Amino acid sequence: MDIFLNLLSVILREGFIYGIMAIGVYITYKVLDFPDLSVDGTFPLGGCASAALITLGVNPIIACVICFGAGALAGLVTGILHVKLKITDLLSGILVMTALYSVNMLVTSKKAVLSIFNMNTIFNTGLGKLLYDIFGQWGWVIMAAIVCIIVKILVDIYLSTKSGLLLRGAGSNSLFVTSLGRDPGNMKILGLMLGNGLTALSGAVLTQQKESADVSSGTGMVVMALAAVILGEALFGKVSFIRATTTAVLGMMIYRTGLTVAMQMGLDTIYLKALMSGLFIIALLVGRENKKRQNNSVLRSRL
Amino acid sequence: MDSLDNKKDINIEEKTDKKIGNKINKKTVEFSHIYKTFNPGTVNEQDLFTDFNLSLKEDSFNSVVGSNGSGKTTMLNLLCGSIPIDSGDILIDGKNITKMKEHRRSRFIGRVYQDPAMGTCPGLTILENMSLSDNKERKYTLAPGIDKKRVDYFRDELSLLGMGLEDKLQVKVGTLSGGQRQALSLLIATMSPIKLLILDEHTAALDPKSSELVMDLTQRVISEKHITTIMVTHNLKFAVSYGDRLLMMHRGDVVFEASGEDKNNVSIKDLTDRFDEISIEDGNTL
Numbered sequence: 001m002d003i004f005l006n007l008l009s010v011i012l013r014e015g016f017i018y019g020i021m022a023i024g025v026y027i028t029y030k031v032l033d034f035p036d037l038s039v040d041g042t043f044p045l046g047g048c049a050s051a052a053l054i055t056l057g058v059n060p061i062i063a064c065v066i067c068f069g070a071g072a073l074a075g076l077v078t079g080i081l082h083v084k085l086k087i088t089d090l091l092s093g094i095l096v097m098t099a100l101y102s103v104n105m106l107v108t109s110k111k112a113v114l115s116i117f118n119m120n121t122i123f124n125t126g127l128g129k130l131l132y133d134i135f136g137q138w139g140w141v142i143m144a145a146i147v148c149i150i151v152k153i154l155v156d157i158y159l160s161t162k163s164g165l166l167l168r169g170a171g172s173n174s175l176f177v178t179s180l181g182r183d184p185g186n187m188k189i190l191g192l193m194l195g196n197g198l199t200a201l202s203g204a205v206l207t208q209q210k211e212s213a214d215v216s217s218g219t220g221m222v223v224m225a226l227a228a229v230i231l232g233e234a235l236f237g238k239v240s241f242i243r244a245t246t247t248a249v250l251g252m253m254i255y256r257t258g259l260t261v262a263m264q265m266g267l268d269t270i271y272l273k274a275l276m277s278g279l280f281i282i283a284l285l286v287g288r289e290n291k292k293r294q295n296n297s298v299l300r301s302r303l
Numbered sequence: 304m305d306s307l308d309n310k311k312d313i314n315i316e317e318k319t320d321k322k323i324g325n326k327i328n329k330k331t332v333e334f335s336h337i338y339k340t341f342n343p344g345t346v347n348e349q350d351l352f353t354d355f356n357l358s359l360k361e362d363s364f365n366s367v368v369g370s371n372g373s374g375k376t377t378m379l380n381l382l383c384g385s386i387p388i389d390s391g392d393i394l395i396d397g398k399n400i401t402k403m404k405e406h407r408r409s410r411f412i413g414r415v416y417q418d419p420a421m422g423t424c425p426g427l428t429i430l431e432n433m434s435l436s437d438n439k440e441r442k443y444t445l446a447p448g449i450d451k452k453r454v455d456y457f458r459d460e461l462s463l464l465g466m467g468l469e470d471k472l473q474v475k476v477g478t479l480s481g482g483q484r485q486a487l488s489l490l491i492a493t494m495s496p497i498k499l500l501i502l503d504e505h506t507a508a509l510d511p512k513s514s515e516l517v518m519d520l521t522q523r524v525i526s527e528k529h530i531t532t533i534m535v536t537h538n539l540k541f542a543v544s545y546g547d548r549l550l551m552m553h554r555g556d557v558v559f560e561a562s563g564e565d566k567n568n569v570s571i572k573d574l575t576d577r578f579d580e581i582s583i584e585d586g587n588t589l
């Protein structure tokens with residue numbers, strides 16, 4: 001029972017933290033219809049930058065905000081490569097992801113792992129500390145949930161503003177945005193900034209919880225986040241009162257559950273990434289089946 | 304009663320007379336010495352427009368017909384800035400817009416495409432589509448995207464379409480029929496003040512009944528809002544019965560045109576005869 005509760009708390013905690021990234025990828029992949037691979041670079045960027053900033057003594061909350069900004073900057077580059085320099089969406093993402101590997105090494109001063117044991121994080125100071133003192137490891141779950149829910153609410157609010165509507169319009173029919181006298185390319189860039197900002201924030205929060213950042217922690221993040229978004233939509237998309245941002249987080253929870261169960265059943269970690277790809281393919285197929293049933297004509301043939 | 308009605312009529316006539324008097328020579332659109340070659344320097348090189356000239360008078364309703372590939376869509380694309388021009392100038396209201404970007408031109412040009420999916424956002428609701436377009440003149444800020452005070456206005460506008468869309472504000476546009484989407488596209492394209500309305504075979508993808516409906520609606524909107532209009536159509540009946548000027552294009556040129564009284568006398572048979580002539584000419588030159 002203890003083991004079970006322990007596992008549950010890990011799944012929930014990580015589900016909420018990676019869920020922030022899922023919300024970001026929901027924006028790029030679902031709202032903008034942009035398969036953004038730079039996520040594999042912006043996730044560790046957030047983690048590394050957050051560890052580096054905390055080492056420098058920066059307040060952990062401010063570190064989170066800066067990491068969001070750093071991710072947004074990376075998204076800006078992806079956007080400019082695609083929109084202004086007309087490089088394909090997939091390639092733009094790969095270029096930024098690759099370049100970010102160097103950036104991340106610079107950020108960690110060439111260390112593959114940067115640990116911040118016993119330094120201040122949002123989990124061991126202020127509210128995080130209070131929650132931990134009362135609830136133990138469930139305090140971390142609550143803290144992760146708070147950050148994730150704040151992000152979700154802010155994103156929901158943004159998507160209902162004029163600017164947010166225009167962003168959704170750009171993803172749905174960029175010609176329509178043009179007809180409104182606005183440049184759909186700029187909206188794409190804005191969405192990529194938002195998506196990558198949230199991804200970096202997710203990496204930053206994870207690093208603060210684990211108290212260490214890993215330069216190579218980005219591998220497979222795109223696959224994981226996309227799977228979560230697709231899975232969430234396939235399973236909960238039809239429930240009208242659940243918003244898409246929520247389904248992305250729920251999708252992540254289910255995905256993490258699958259991974260954790262597999263590991264508990266004794267799967268060697270070297271098979272982890274293969275399993276992630278496998279889960280993604282299943283999610284994609286489930287999503288496609290669902291779409292067919294809704295007789296939606298446009299299939300995402302690109303992924 | 305009678306005398307009152309008469310008075311009204313006279314007033315309207317005076318007004319329109321004045322209007323025509325003022326605007327008779329005003330041009331909304333001028334194409335001047337347009338050149339456009341596709342795939343230059345390849346085996347597929349095609350000189351579509353060589354010294355193409357055309358002007359459209361203010362408040363005129365121009366119907367354009369012509370065989371496939373005669374350059375109708377390309378002309379509209381050049382006008383909207385969707386594709387680059389090789390040389391020549393395009394003027395709107397006397398102002399040279401040749402170098403202006405497509406999305407900038409959209410601020411005074413409304414366009415309805417052949418594909419009903421192109422004029423609206425399928426993933427957004429009717430209300431969201433209308434709210435977005437209602438904001439065209441203003442900035443897209445962090446203010447709430449839907450202005451509750453405008454909902455009644457949207458409902459009124461929608462009810463004019465007579466399609467029951469006013470009760471479907473929360474429905475995603477992607478689930479509407481082609482005719483409904485095209486009617487909505489037209490409404491949206493003309494919601495904010497524009498100088499020019501472009502219709503590119505906007506009824507071609509619809510069944511006969513919806514296409515009549517949308518054409519009716521088009522006529523109503525244009526005469527209500529006094530917008531200079533250019534309508535490309537494959538439907539010769541529409542070309543003959545709507546609009547005050549008729550143009551026939553062939554190989555990047557206007558080969559036949561009629562306006563005013565002359566246009567009223569043009570029959571569908573006249574047009575098909577012209578088409579036949581052209582294809583025979585084509586056969587001879589080949």
Ligand SMILES: Nc1ncnc2c1ncn2[C@@H]1O[C@H](COP(=O)(O)OP(=O)(O)O)[C@@H](O)[C@H]1O
Pocket residue numbers: 341342349351369370371372373374375376377378
């Ligand atoms: N983007 C393009 N690239 C190459 N050729 C084009 C392009 N657009 C149109 N054309 C060619 O120009 C000609 C005119 O096309 P279009 O303007 O679409 O004709 P219409 O609308 O009158 O049927 C056609 O022969 C077409 O193949």
Ligand SMILES: [Mg+2]
Pocket residue numbers: 375376377
């Ligand atoms: Mg055409």
